[in-house]
Amino acid sequence: xxxxxNYSLERHNTFHLxxxxxxxxxxxxxxxxxxxxxxxxxQECLSLHIGSGSNLLFINDFNGxxxxxxxxxxxxxxxDDDTVWLRVGAAxxxxxxxxxxxxxxxxxxENLSWIPGEAGAAAxxxxxxxxxxxxxxxxxxxxxNQLTFERRVFSNPDCxxxxxxxxxxxxxxxxxxxxxxxxxxxxxPSFSVGYGNLREELEKYPELTLSAVREAVISIRKRKLPDxxxxxxxxxxxxxPVIPADDFAKxxxxxxxxxxxxxxxxxxxxxxxxxxERCGFKGKTHGQVGxxxxxxxxxxxxxxxxxxxxxxxxxxxxxxxxxxxxxxLMPEVxxxx
Ligand code: EPU
Numbered sequence: 001x002x003x004x005x006n007y008s009l010e011r012h013n014t015f016h017l018x019x020x021x022x023x024x025x026x027x028x029x030x031x032x033x034x035x036x037x038x039x040x041x042x043q044e045c046l047s048l049h050i051g052s053g054s055n056l057l058f059i060n061d062f063n064g065x066x067x068x069x070x071x072x073x074x075x076x077x078x079x080d081d082d083t084v085w086l087r088v089g090a091a092x093x094x095x096x097x098x099x100x101x102x103x104x105x106x107x108x109x110e111n112l113s114w115i116p117g118e119a120g121a122a123a124x125x126x127x128x129x130x131x132x133x134x135x136x137x138x139x140x141x142x143x144x145n146q147l148t149f150e151r152r153v154f155s156n157p158d159c160x161x162x163x164x165x166x167x168x169x170x171x172x173x174x175x176x177x178x179x180x181x182x183x184x185x186x187x188x189p190s191f192s193v194g195y196g197n198l199r200e201e202l203e204k205y206p207e208l209t210l211s212a213v214r215e216a217v218i219s220i221r222k223r224k225l226p227d228x229x230x231x232x233x234x235x236x237x238x239x240x241p242v243i244p245a246d247d248f249a250k251x252x253x254x255x256x257x258x259x260x261x262x263x264x265x266x267x268x269x270x271x272x273x274x275x276x277e278r279c280g281f282k283g284k285t286h287g288q289v290g291x292x293x294x295x296x297x298x299x300x301x302x303x304x305x306x307x308x309x310x311x312x313x314x315x316x317x318x319x320x321x322x323x324x325x326x327x328x329l330m331p332e333v334x335x336x337x
Pocket of ligand 1: 128129130131195196224234235236237238239240259271272273274275277282294295296297332
């Protein structure tokens, strides 16, 4: 177990905000985690479990304990002629999991290539890209209840998945820490390449294979999204709003070119990037904060921005979208502090 005091989180958040935490604790296995959870001092402190910080906005220093898992490993826990169940430690880099699956010929997560973050957070967040969400392949999620210390294995339906949503994100539920995620991958992959420009990108490849899909997704992402190592960011800053069909019909009357995707219960998902661009924010900067010039849904730290500056700029974007379209954008990033 590693314990640090007054520890910088600059390398633990992809906005690279220079915040500190009072304590940083990193555990290697379930035993160490269980020990931390039962510790009285830990129970009295404010705590937050993080992955690689690719979806966090620290507004202030964190006056408590930041927990981080080092539980790694990828093993086939079961297989039959068609399917492989891959059990993955929560601290595995998500893209290493995708690379491992693709190189073994197991299909299901190739569209989710090159997404920053760790496997545990990916399952909590229900990451999604190019028409696929991790919920499509999650078999089960192993957890510890932070309050009762009970170990519980959530089946896929138990996770209550929705768009960028799961049971674990609902603040009305007891906090759970994810230790392992088991993915159900296919030995006889069927491809999902209908999303936007993925099909077009794939025309550059002689054959439709898992590696071709992975490479195509990586090249689209690299073209559109800034590398957090170069320009601090947390991917999509807002979620794409899901609106009632009637509201969408009215919107399309005013803006016939508005893109859209069908969502659950007859509702319609509208790309927030399009709404933000229409409000004139694409490529705009305010002090040390900017809207990325190639993807208006991404806010970037141009150098030494502070969390509150990013949050304030985001608020002005929300207001502009609300005034012009009557649509409320909700942040996808989690605000801390
Ligand atoms: N668009 C614009 N202007 C922009 C950006 C987008 O008009 O500046 C339009 C595009 O023309 C396109 C539509 O919006 O018609 C969708 O754009 P894109 O395919 O880039 O995807 P997105 O809806 O902006 C979502 C996810 C991304 C994911 C992509 C691809 C959310 C919040 N974001 O973005 O996920 O990679 O689809 O599937 O759902 C993330 O969550 O961090 C993330 C990057």
